Amino acid sequence: MKKLIALLTVAGFLTFGISNALLAQEENGQPVEAQTEQVIETTQTNPLAAPKTDATFHEVLKKQFIDGGWEFMSIILLILVLGLAVSIERIIYLTLSTTNTKKLLAQLEETLNKGGIEKAKDLCRDTRGPIASIFYQGLMRYNEGLDEVEKSIVSYGSVMTGNLESGASWISLFIALGPMLGFMGTVIGMIAAFDAIAAAGDISPTVVAGGMKVALLTTVFGLIVAVILQIAYNFILNKIEGIVNDMEDSSITFMDMLHKYSEK
Numbered sequence: 001m002k003k004l005i006a007l008l009t010v011a012g013f014l015t016f017g018i019s020n021a022l023l024a025q026e027e028n029g030q031p032v033e034a035q036t037e038q039v040i041e042t043t044q045t046n047p048l049a050a051p052k053t054d055a056t057f058h059e060v061l062k063k064q065f066i067d068g069g070w071e072f073m074s075i076i077l078l079i080l081v082l083g084l085a086v087s088i089e090r091i092i093y094l095t096l097s098t099t100n101t102k103k104l105l106a107q108l109e110e111t112l113n114k115g116g117i118e119k120a121k122d123l124c125r126d127t128r129g130p131i132a133s134i135f136y137q138g139l140m141r142y143n144e145g146l147d148e149v150e151k152s153i154v155s156y157g158s159v160m161t162g163n164l165e166s167g168a169s170w171i172s173l174f175i176a177l178g179p180m181l182g183f184m185g186t187v188i189g190m191i192a193a194f195d196a197i198a199a200a201g202d203i204s205p206t207v208v209a210g211g212m213k214v215a216l217l218t219t220v221f222g223l224i225v226a227v228i229l230q231i232a233y234n235f236i237l238n239k240i241e242g243i244v245n246d247m248e249d250s251s252i253t254f255m256d257m258l259h260k261y262s263e264k
Contacts, residue, residue, distance in 0.1 A: 072188070073221060076181050080225045083174035087232035090167050094239040097164065099129035101250040105257070108135065112261050117142050130160035130243065131250050138254065146258060153251050160247065164240045171236065175229045182222020189215025 104127060111119045117139055124136035137156040141148040193215070 072181075072185050072218060076178060076185075076218065076221050076225055079174050079177050079181065080228065083171055083178075083225070083229040084232070086167050086170050086174070087229065087236065090171070090236050091232070091239070094164065094236065094243065097129050097243055098239075099127070099131045099246070101131055101246050104132060104135075105250060105253055108254070109257055112257065130164065131247055134160060134247060134251060135254055138258070142258065146255070146262065149258060150255060153255070157247055157251065161244055164243055168233070168236060168240070171229060171233045175226050175233060178222045178225030178229065179219075180222070182219040182225075185218025185222070186215040189218065 108120055108123060111123050121136060121139045124132045124139060134153055134156050138149040138153045141152045
């Protein structure tokens with residue numbers, strides 16, 4: 001439940017911020033297109049009144065977003081927002097799951113030698129992360145023998161690995177949907193262009209330009225979404241791989257530690 005609330009909160013913040021940046025089509029009571037035409041007319045009639053600064057990146061992005069057809073582009077934007085929300089939630093979870101295994105193993109060995117199994121359980125219970133949880137599950141089976149401890153570590157390690165990889169499939173889905181929706185927009189734009197040609201009965205740049213622009217812009221935005229989410233996805237996979245490797249290495253050291261402790 002907490003994960004769902006956090007995910008919806010992140011998605012809400014991202015949607016609110018990006019929507020204010022890209023979907024605001026009116027300013028001072030006039031649409032963006034009307035303002036653009038007004039600036040052009042003012043420049044033609046009075047060159048001295050021409051703006052001295054170029055359009056900002058925010059303004060260019062907003063204009064291209066609207067020109068691409070905000071109804072269809074909003075779907076691509078939603079894919080980006082959801083993908084970023086899941087990615088941010090996964091990155092936060094994996095960051096909190098990262099443990100200093102060398103420090104934990106040193107503390108665990110010292111606790112075992114001085115306080116025994118019960119104190120070691122308390123240490124693992126109070127330590128955050130999947131590695132400490134695996135150690136705790138192993139210590140819970142210590143009285144049943146080291147073979148049971150090893151089986152418990154392997155079984156619970158698989159569960160922890162599944163928790164780490166949870167949500168990654170959604171990110172890969174959003175990565176695939178971004179370009180697919182962009183290409184769909186390309187097809188729709190080409191259809192619109194051919195309809196315009198058929199209605200005008202003439203192939204001219206002016207007639208074709210509108211549909212072609214929609215086609216190209218949707219493709220570009222879909223590819224941008226895929227690139228952004230792919231970077232986040234690879235970062236998440238790298239974090240998962242690092243944690244899983246630490247789990248495996250530390251589990252071997254942990255079993256050696258218990259063998260030495262049982263021989264005393």
